[in-house]
Amino acid sequence: MYALDREGIYALPWMMFFTAVATSIYGLGVGLASALGSVLALVLFRTNPLDHLVMGVILLLSAYLADQVGRSLRKAHQQARQMAQLQDVFLQGLEVVPRFGNREQLLRQLPAMLAQLLQGSRLLVWVPSGSGRLTLLEDSGTRPPEAPSPLVQQALQGPGQVYWSTPSVQDRRGAPLVGWRAPGAQPEFHELAVALRIRDETVAVLQFLGKAAWRRQERELFFRLAQAISRQLEHLHNLELRRLLLKVADQLASASDKQKVADDVLRYLIPALDMEAGAIFQYRQGAMHGLAWRMPRELRPRLTPLARRLPYTHGLTWQAYQSGAAQFSEHYSSLPEAIPELKALGFESLVAYPVHTRDAMKGRVVLVLGSRKQVAWTRSRKEILLGVERLLSSALERVLLEELYQRINRLLTEAWSYPSHQVHQHILEAAVELVPGSDAGSLWVREGGEFVCQAAVGPVWACDQRWSETEFLKWYGHDRGLALRGQPRILHQSQFLPKGSAANLCLPVSHQGKVLAYLNLDSLHDSEAFAEDSLNAVQLFSTPIATLTHELQSREAMEKAALTDSLTGLYNRRAFDRRLREECERAARYQYPLTLLVVDLKNFKPINDRLGHVMGDQALVAVARALSQTQRAGDMVFRWGGDEFAVLLPQTPKEVAGVVGARILEAISKICMGGVCLSANIGYASFPTEAQTAEALLQLADQRMYADKSEIPGESINDPPEG
Numbered sequence: 001m002y003a004l005d006r007e008g009i010y011a012l013p014w015m016m017f018f019t020a021v022a023t024s025i026y027g028l029g030v031g032l033a034s035a036l037g038s039v040l041a042l043v044l045f046r047t048n049p050l051d052h053l054v055m056g057v058i059l060l061l062s063a064y065l066a067d068q069v070g071r072s073l074r075k076a077h078q079q080a081r082q083m084a085q086l087q088d089v090f091l092q093g094l095e096v097v098p099r100f101g102n103r104e105q106l107l108r109q110l111p112a113m114l115a116q117l118l119q120g121s122r123l124l125v126w127v128p129s130g131s132g133r134l135t136l137l138e139d140s141g142t143r144p145p146e147a148p149s150p151l152v153q154q155a156l157q158g159p160g161q162v163y164w165s166t167p168s169v170q171d172r173r174g175a176p177l178v179g180w181r182a183p184g185a186q187p188e189f190h191e192l193a194v195a196l197r198i199r200d201e202t203v204a205v206l207q208f209l210g211k212a213a214w215r216r217q218e219r220e221l222f223f224r225l226a227q228a229i230s231r232q233l234e235h236l237h238n239l240e241l242r243r244l245l246l247k248v249a250d251q252l253a254s255a256s257d258k259q260k261v262a263d264d265v266l267r268y269l270i271p272a273l274d275m276e277a278g279a280i281f282q283y284r285q286g287a288m289h290g291l292a293w294r295m296p297r298e299l300r301p302r303l304t305p306l307a308r309r310l311p312y313t314h315g316l317t318w319q320a321y322q323s324g325a326a327q328f329s330e331h332y333s334s335l336p337e338a339i340p341e342l343k344a345l346g347f348e349s350l351v352a353y354p355v356h357t358r359d360a361m362k363g364r365v366v367l368v369l370g371s372r373k374q375v376a377w378t379r380s381r382k383e384i385l386l387g388v389e390r391l392l393s394s395a396l397e398r399v400l401l402e403e404l405y406q407r408i409n410r411l412l413t414e415a416w417s418y419p420s421h422q423v424h425q426h427i428l429e430a431a432v433e434l435v436p437g438s439d440a441g442s443l444w445v446r447e448g449g450e451f452v453c454q455a456a457v458g459p460v461w462a463c464d465q466r467w468s469e470t471e472f473l474k475w476y477g478h479d480r481g482l483a484l485r486g487q488p489r490i491l492h493q494s495q496f497l498p499k500g501s502a503a504n505l506c507l508p509v510s511h512q513g514k515v516l517a518y519l520n521l522d523s524l525h526d527s528e529a530f531a532e533d534s535l536n537a538v539q540l541f542s543t544p545i546a547t548l549t550h551e552l553q554s555r556e557a558m559e560k561a562a563l564t565d566s567l568t569g570l571y572n573r574r575a576f577d578r579r580l581r582e583e584c585e586r587a588a589r590y591q592y593p594l595t596l597l598v599v600d601l602k603n604f605k606p607i608n609d610r611l612g613h614v615m616g617d618q619a620l621v622a623v624a625r626a627l628s629q630t631q632r633a634g635d636m637v638f639r640w641g642g643d644e645f646a647v648l649l650p651q652t653p654k655e656v657a658g659v660v661g662a663r664i665l666e667a668i669s670k671i672c673m674g675g676v677c678l679s680a681n682i683g684y685a686s687f688p689t690e691a692q693t694a695e696a697l698l699q700l701a702d703q704r705m706y707a708d709k710s711e712i713p714g715e716s717i718n719d720p721p722e723g
Contacts, residue, residue, distance in 0.1 A: 130330035437529030
């Protein structure tokens with residue numbers, strides 16, 4: 001390198017100064033700045049050209065390095081300023097997010113909150129609305145897009161990562177992102193989407209739209225911000241759930257009946273799940289009966305009848321009851337089992353949620369909620385349902401048990417205010433209503449060595465027959481020891497059951513070493529209707545049935561003394577009047593015929609007058625014995641008064657009356673006293689073909705007896721008239 005002369009040395013600072021000044025001028029370029037510095041130095045100081053050339057090269061390199069360093073510093077400064085802004089957004093977001101009191105408010109305020117912090121960017125918030133669809137929350141910007149972008153859909157289905165795209169490249173997974181454009185955004189925009197998640201389930205997708213491409217640091221910050229928002233959303237969800245459960249639990253603790261329990265649950269649960277209407281049903285006697293319901297005023301005329309009573313196998317409610325599993329629908333109107341009334345009203349979102357009580361195989365109570373708008377049944381919503389269902393189950397179990405005890409106590413205290421023949425009916429009605437799974441039933445009470453059906457509810461079997469103790473033990477299916485211990489048993493559809501019954505629950509009621517009664521409860525539709533809760537409930541009826549039956553038998557023994565003829569041992573006229581009315585009612589209820597025979601003795605007066613009253617009494621006793629010997633199972637014989645008798649023949653049509661009358665007449669004709677043989681005039685009438693009331697039946701039979709006495713043609717018992 002050539003040595004510099006004195007003038008060159010003196011010119012060096014000035015050349016460096018002018019070169020630096022020129023280099024700092026934007027737009028001239030490094031070469032122009034270096035040349036300008038060299039020319040200025042040459043003109044001003046007239047240095048040696050060779051020295052100047054050396055100096056120019058040195059200055060050229062210095063200027064180039066200075067320009068590169070300046071560019072790097074300016075770029076780093078700009079990036080640092082942007083990152084500082086993003087970090088400020090992140091920090092302010094972390095500071096603002098906890099201020100929101102509920103999840104919906106937080107999601108709706110996010111665009112406005114971040115728009116003030118992110119200049120030149122726009123945020124859209126999408127929330128699931130059912131069946132994989134997304135709905136845009138209210139946006140204060142321009143017209144919202146009609147549908148989410150493919151990137152947003154990808155974020156919805158993804159595991160909560162960040163997804164981004166630019167106008168000229170594919171997304172991070174290589175999928176082309178075309179065909180979607182945000183209204184109001186720049187023709188060339190950059191998109192970023194990140195999911196907000198609660199319990200590993202996406203509850204919203206944040207879509208950022210910006211003018212510049214998203215750098216790695218920005219994506220990381222947005223992901224961290226989304227995580228913070230997700231944590232706050234989960235915290236708010238837990239807080240809202242705890243508040244809701246505390247409110248519901250507080251209300252249910254003071255509820256004293258099942259209607260109040262159901263209404264309190266609906267009052268809090270419908271708004272918590274963003275529903276419009278709801279009802280709580282209880283299965284009872286083959287139908288779903290509404291315990292409580294809430295709905296908009298304009299829907300009440302069409303929905304109230306359904307809420308009061310839902311017929312068998314009607315809609316998702318019955319599916320929830322039969323399967324024991326919750327039934328969720330986000331497109332209710334498209335279901336084939338949709339109830340026409342709900343479909344016509346436009347209901348789309350609906351849930352039928354079984355309420356499981358202890359020891360029950362299935363939910364005896366079903367909670368139903370619905371809305372005309374589509375609502376996604378997310379995991380958080382299902383968690384709310386589960387929490388409230390547990391509270392509802394516990395409260396219902398308490399009030400239903402209290403109702404059962406109160407009803408039984410009322411039976412024991414009020415039973416004596418009922419007529420004797422109605423006591424068993426009241427017991428049975430309470431059992432059918434309160435034992436879970438019951439649709440119908442019958443109560444069989446011991447009379448001597450047989451069991452007679454004293455009460456029935458619904459379509460029951462063989463209630464017109466008498467069963468021996470051996471026959472009933474065979475039906476019961478266990479030995480006498482278990483029957484004496486009052487052990488209930490259940491028969492399912494797969495086992496022997498009468499036609500029309502899907503399941504049967506039989507409870508033997510014992511007292512003082514013998515079975516007093518059998519309580520039969522039937523399910524007409526569901527073979528799995530009876531479970532452990534049914535057994536627990538039915539056993540509570542054992543004591544009242546035994547107590548009341550024993551007391552009734554004692555009362556009936558005293559009444560029988562008042563209703564029995566002291567001479568013949570047959571029932572008297574008072575007993576006849578009562579039983580005639582009862583048997584007509586029973587025949588009408590079970591739709592079977594009933595025949596009445598009125599018997600008037602012939603030749604009795606000569607025996608009484610010639611042989612004396614003692615022989616007359618013996619003749620009456622002999623007639624009573626003959627009538628009793630010809631009596632069939634279920635027939636009833638009465639001494640009506642004097643020498644007149646009556647016979648009630650249940651399930652005996654008028655066509656059989658002649659045969660029965662002839663047998664009675666033959667038996668009476670064999671009775672002779674002092675050479676005088678008895679005979680009889682018999683009149684008959686059949687219910688309901690010939691008479692529709694007890695009074696009409698007696699009047700017609702009496703008329704025919706007098707007709708036979710007068711030997712009017714066509715009115716003889718041996719030649720019954722047509723019609």
